[in-house]
Amino acid sequence: MDLISASFTAVVAIAAVAIAVGIMRTSARRQIAEVSTRLKEELAAAQTLGREIQRQLAAAQDDLSARTEALGTTRAENAALKQDNKWLAGEIERERKALDTAQSLLEKALNTARHQDVKALELRAAKDLAVLWNDQGRREDALTLLLPVYDWFTEGFDTQDLREAKALLDQMR
Numbered sequence: 001m002d003l004i005s006a007s008f009t010a011v012v013a014i015a016a017v018a019i020a021v022g023i024m025r026t027s028a029r030r031q032i033a034e035v036s037t038r039l040k041e042e043l044a045a046a047q048t049l050g051r052e053i054q055r056q057l058a059a060a061q062d063d064l065s066a067r068t069e070a071l072g073t074t075r076a077e078n079a080a081l082k083q084d085n086k087w088l089a090g091e092i093e094r095e096r097k098a099l100d101t102a103q104s105l106l107e108k109a110l111n112t113a114r115h116q117d118v119k120a121l122e123l124r125a126a127k128d129l130a131v132l133w134n135d136q137g138r139r140e141d142a143l144t145l146l147l148p149v150y151d152w153f154t155e156g157f158d159t160q161d162l163r164e165a166k167a168l169l170d171q172m173r
Contacts, residue, residue: 103132120161123149127165134172143172 106129113122126149130142150165157163 099132099136103129106132119149119152123153123165124161127161127168130165130168130172134168139172143169 106125110122110125110129113119113125126146130146133139133142133145146165146169150162150169153162157166
């Protein structure tokens with residue numbers, strides 16, 4: 001019986017080991033499945049967070065672009081107003097017959113308009129400086145100044161400044 005008893009004990013031990021291994025495999029599979037599920041949940045949460053961050057960054061970029069554009073527009077408007085003030089001051093001095101001051105102010109207005117590449121204001125300053133020079137007998141200087149500015153335009157010939165420039169050019173030719 002000892003042999004039978006020992007064999008039975010060995011079979012029971014082998015069965016116990018097999019059951020334990022099966023339980024461990026099942027437990028490991030369950031744990032792996034739980035970890036896999038948890039990782040998928042974390043990945044989904046991270047993707048959701050990433051999309052939210054991208055949305056917020058896009059909104060911030062749009063806001064920054066709008067503010068930058070508004071600031072640029074404000075600066076351009078301020079620069080145009082300053083240039084227009086120089087032109088107006090030159091016109092006032094020309095009317096008051098303070099010709100040296102008028103010429104200086106109109107030249108500043110012209111240079112500012114050229115620097116800012118604002119052709120409409122360049123035309124206005126060039127036209128008024130050409131009037132001043134023409135009145136001083138500097139017809140050729142006036143033509144040399146006004147003609148290239150006028151010729152730059154391809155449309156808008158019904159505007160007052162272009163009509164006046166054309167009339168002045170026709171008068172000086």
